[in-house]
Amino acid sequence: DAGITQSPRHKVTETGTPVTLRCHQTENHRYMYWYRQDPGHGLRLIHYSYGVKDTDKGEVSDGYSVSRSKTEDFLLTLESATSSQTSVYFCAISVADNSPLHFGNGTRLTVT
Amino acid sequence: SQQGEEDPQALSIQEGENATMNCSYKTSINNLQWYRQNSGRGLVHLILIRSNEREKHSGRLRVTLDTSKKSSSLLITASRAADTASYFCATDAHNQGGKLIFGQGTELSVKP
Numbered sequence: 001d002a003g004i005t006q007s008p009r010h011k012v013t014e015t016g017t018p019v020t021l022r023c024h025q026t027e028n029h030r031y032m033y034w035y036r037q038d039p040g041h042g043l044r045l046i047h048y049s050y051g052v053k054d055t056d057k058g059e060v061s062d063g064y065s066v067s068r069s070k071t072e073d074f075l076l077t078l079e080s081a082t083s084s085q086t087s088v089y090f091c092a093i094s095v096a097d098n099s100p101l102h103f104g105n106g107t108r109l110t111v112t
Numbered sequence: 113s114q115q116g117e118e119d120p121q122a123l124s125i126q127e128g129e130n131a132t133m134n135c136s137y138k139t140s141i142n143n144l145q146w147y148r149q150n151s152g153r154g155l156v157h158l159i160l161i162r163s164n165e166r167e168k169h170s171g172r173l174r175v176t177l178d179t180s181k182k183s184s185s186l187l188i189t190a191s192r193a194a195d196t197a198s199y200f201c202a203t204d205a206h207n208q209g210g211k212l213i214f215g216q217g218t219e220l221s222v223k224p
Contacts, residue, residue, distance in 0.1 A: 004154075033211075042217055043200070058211065090154055090155070092154075092155075098204045100145060100157035100160055101155070101202075101212065102157065103154030105152075105154045106152075
């Protein structure tokens with residue numbers, strides 16, 4: 001899996017609580033991405049990073065924030081979880097912004 | 113937003129048959145990529161085809177790109193049960209800053 005670890009793999013949380021998902025890579029790739037996957041929507045980009053402390057929004061960024069203080073770690077935070085954020089979240093990395101992505105195995109998040 | 117649309121949504125074939133999946137997109141692209149996703153796992157990159165290429169091969173995979181029709185196809189020859197997975201196209205369009213946009217995928221089932 002190209003040295004990508006997502007944690008936790010599964011999480012159940014209550015509406016209104018903050019949640020942080022972690023993506024850790026050992027490939028020293030510059031680019032990191034967070035996607036969510038939902039039935040009928042495919043994968044949608046939430047946020048991405050093109051370097052330490054350099055991040056930008058994707059197409060579904062509302063309700064999410066990210067941080068990248070080290071090359072190897074990219075954190076996704078749901079500031080106040082809602083049921084609509086129940087999804088499978090995938091982290092991906094790449095060496096350049098139009099290069100193939102390497103994905104982690106995902107985090108299944110359920111918001112009750 | 114720019115998005116690849118796969119067709120068909122689901123495909124069921126017998127082992128040994130060929131499987132063809134199609135992808136259409138809306139705006140000019142830099143490249144188009146195909147990914148495979150096994151159940152419960154992250155996506156795995158299969159092949160990248162650039163906008164100035166018309167056909168590319170990788171093992172039993174053949175990808176074609178027709179930029180005039182804004183479409184691509186993925187052919188898997190002599191399919192095996194292990195090819196059972198979901199297949200996604202992803203486009204890197206000129207106006208997306210290099211971010212990949214994924215389609216909703218084709219679910220392929222290969223019966224032994």
